[in-house]
Amino acid sequence: MYNILLIEDDIVDQFAIKRAVEQDPEYSYTMASSLKDARKILRAQQFDAIITDYALGDGTAQEILNSKIDTPLIITTGAGDEEIAVKAMKAGAYDYLVKDGDRNYLKILPITIENAIQYKKAKENEDWLRLVESALLNAYGAVIITETDPEKPVAPKAIYANEAYTKLTGFKGNEVKGKPFPFLKGVQNNTEIAKIKQAVKNEKSVTTEIKGLHKNGSIYWAELTLVPVLNREGKHSHWLYIMHDITAHKLSEELLRQSKERLDIILHSIGDGVVVINENQQIMRINYKAKELLGVTQTQVINNKFLDTLKHCRESRDDILQILNRRFFANYELHLKKPQNRILYLTGNTFSDIHGKSSGKVIIIRDVTKEKEIAQMKNDFVSNVSHELRTPLASIIGFSSTIRNDKNMPREIQEEFLTIIYDESQRLSHLIEDILNLSRIESGQIKSKREDIDIGAIIKEVYEGYKIQAEKKGLELSYQIEENLPTLYADVNEIKQILINLVGNAIKFTDNGGVFISLIKENAFLILKVQDTGIGIPQSDFDLIFEKFHRVERVGRQIEGTGLGLSIVKEIVNLYNGTIKIESEENNGTCFKISFPIS
Ligand code: ADP
Numbered sequence: 001m002y003n004i005l006l007i008e009d010d011i012v013d014q015f016a017i018k019r020a021v022e023q024d025p026e027y028s029y030t031m032a033s034s035l036k037d038a039r040k041i042l043r044a045q046q047f048d049a050i051i052t053d054y055a056l057g058d059g060t061a062q063e064i065l066n067s068k069i070d071t072p073l074i075i076t077t078g079a080g081d082e083e084i085a086v087k088a089m090k091a092g093a094y095d096y097l098v099k100d101g102d103r104n105y106l107k108i109l110p111i112t113i114e115n116a117i118q119y120k121k122a123k124e125n126e127d128w129l130r131l132v133e134s135a136l137l138n139a140y141g142a143v144i145i146t147e148t149d150p151e152k153p154v155a156p157k158a159i160y161a162n163e164a165y166t167k168l169t170g171f172k173g174n175e176v177k178g179k180p181f182p183f184l185k186g187v188q189n190n191t192e193i194a195k196i197k198q199a200v201k202n203e204k205s206v207t208t209e210i211k212g213l214h215k216n217g218s219i220y221w222a223e224l225t226l227v228p229v230l231n232r233e234g235k236h237s238h239w240l241y242i243m244h245d246i247t248a249h250k251l252s253e254e255l256l257r258q259s260k261e262r263l264d265i266i267l268h269s270i271g272d273g274v275v276v277i278n279e280n281q282q283i284m285r286i287n288y289k290a291k292e293l294l295g296v297t298q299t300q301v302i303n304n305k306f307l308d309t310l311k312h313c314r315e316s317r318d319d320i321l322q323i324l325n326r327r328f329f330a331n332y333e334l335h336l337k338k339p340q341n342r343i344l345y346l347t348g349n350t351f352s353d354i355h356g357k358s359s360g361k362v363i364i365i366r367d368v369t370k371e372k373e374i375a376q377m378k379n380d381f382v383s384n385v386s387h388e389l390r391t392p393l394a395s396i397i398g399f400s401s402t403i404r405n406d407k408n409m410p411r412e413i414q415e416e417f418l419t420i421i422y423d424e425s426q427r428l429s430h431l432i433e434d435i436l437n438l439s440r441i442e443s444g445q446i447k448s449k450r451e452d453i454d455i456g457a458i459i460k461e462v463y464e465g466y467k468i469q470a471e472k473k474g475l476e477l478s479y480q481i482e483e484n485l486p487t488l489y490a491d492v493n494e495i496k497q498i499l500i501n502l503v504g505n506a507i508k509f510t511d512n513g514g515v516f517i518s519l520i521k522e523n524a525f526l527i528l529k530v531q532d533t534g535i536g537i538p539q540s541d542f543d544l545i546f547e548k549f550h551r552v553e554r555v556g557r558q559i560e561g562t563g564l565g566l567s568i569v570k571e572i573v574n575l576y577n578g579t580i581k582i583e584s585e586e587n588n589g590t591c592f593k594i595s596f597p598i599s
Helices: 011-022 035-044 062-066 082-090 105-136 163-169 190-202 247-269 288-294 306-310 317-324 369-405 411-443 455-472 492-508 565-575
Strands: 002-007 027-032 049-053 073-078 095-099 142-149 152-161 206-213 219-230 236-245 273-278 283-286 328-336 342-352 358-367 451-453 476-481 488-490 514-522 525-532 579-584 590-597
Touching: 002 011, 002 035, 011 027, 011 049, 011 105, 027 035, 035 062, 049 105, 073 082, 073 105, 082 095, 095 105, 105 142, 105 152, 142 163, 152 190, 152 236, 163 219, 163 236, 190 206, 190 219, 219 247, 273 288, 288 358, 306 317, 317 328, 317 342, 342 369, 369 411, 411 565, 451 455, 451 492, 455 476, 455 492, 455 514, 488 492, 492 514, 492 525, 492 565, 492 590, 565 579, 565 590
Parallel strands: 002 027, 002 049, 049 073, 073 095, 476 514
Antiparallel strands: 142 152, 142 236, 206 219, 219 236, 273 283, 273 358, 328 342, 342 358, 451 488, 514 525, 525 590, 579 590
16 A cells, blocks of 8 residues: 555546546555645655645745655646746756646546656665665675565566675675575585575575685685565565685684594504593594404494493403503403403503693503514523523533543443433434524525526435435335426525425334335326324324424423424424424324425
């Protein structure tokens, strides 16, 4: 409903104008019959249009024009007063109508009123826009205003962009004008584009993030809010697009992501286990090595308590908890039983939050199983060596001092004692020789002199060396070598050492029957076998006999030896990436089978 004020003192005209206005039910009118009346009404009420006679009983419409009210004024004048009308127009009247004798002006009146109202609306909108624009000009956020075209409401065109927008995107207001979604230029994220267009279609406000392209080609990030704007009649007429530059934030987010990624790479590639726990001791991060050492998977442990991953260990839960509660601990020794026996060193350090309060720990897990084993082996070795050396030495010292102290000792007893001293010295010498050999191989001190060698020839040489010894024991020593075998790239002395030790043992532990050496090729391997018909090895000793100083307990039988021969064999076989296997049954012979890969 539009309110119209009619100012007319002529009763006939009043009546005629009233009728013309009443034709449109959208209009409601108020009648003033004098300037004084009009002044009073205007003080109390706002109108969308005023139709006023120029010359009134108590003055002219000029007075209303002078009062500079916003309402459009349509002046009516008598015929012949056109000059006055022109003057009124100059003073700001919206239009004028000349009251002709035939009252034709009444026909144009409704159109004139409608135009005046439209004009007022447009002017109001313009004023409002100008107000908004000036308010937004220096606003912190980038703003675009678009005007909704009723013909094409899905693509409202930009009519304004403020300076912050120019700063953000590089485009000036006049470059943006007339374009529907100027900020979408260069945006590649289709879901964001769809979201924005959908919001415009539904006339709903939306906030989203866009990755835009600055005029200079650089990328900017903005948080974009679309707000539909209603005009005075409550109709959707414009959109405000408000953009906040979040490029710096996005960049630091990206930097953070990158440094996280880098940290992950470092975490996963270091050889020690790393676990990060929060103040509740829940696992936040865990690297591959830690998962492997603890025998857990990512999903099993993330957000679970670190303590729960240590269920299978020798130490009690309380003990571990006490350690974990410390701000710092170093090399706490943990004996894990599952997934396998392991000795781990745990070192933990607390990190703090911005208030200096403990917010978690980084725990480094080092697998020291091997080191501990080696240390143990060294200790065992030293005590074994001293023990093994002491026995023959004690005999040598004992028997030699007896001979020295007993000047009258009969010649045969002296001979017997001297033989014992000689044998024990031999044993000592063998032992020292074996120990030296083993330590040389293990330390890698002696460089093998490798060349293409014929193992068959070495077998024959060793055979010749042991032939007499075997014959003396009544044993048959024989060999079989496949024809046209390839050579092996190896050190002659190392291969010979293997054969000497294996054939020597076979003869030593065989009383009846014989010893058989064979060499064949199987696929890409040379297979060397030393078989005997001797006393055999109990299965429980299969793994142990390769350990230093291990000797099978033989009830009621004392057979000479150092317990190092097979350790040396094994070490040499390892040098060639070969394998050694035993087949044996007690009292039913033994077979050592070595496979050498032919490189
Ligand atoms: P040793 O110097 O005692 O022979 P080795 O390391 O060569 O030391 O052998 C370890 C142990 O393995 C021996 O003491 C012996 O009991 C057993 N053994 C080795 N070879 C044979 C074999 N051919 N038959 C029976 N037992 C053997």
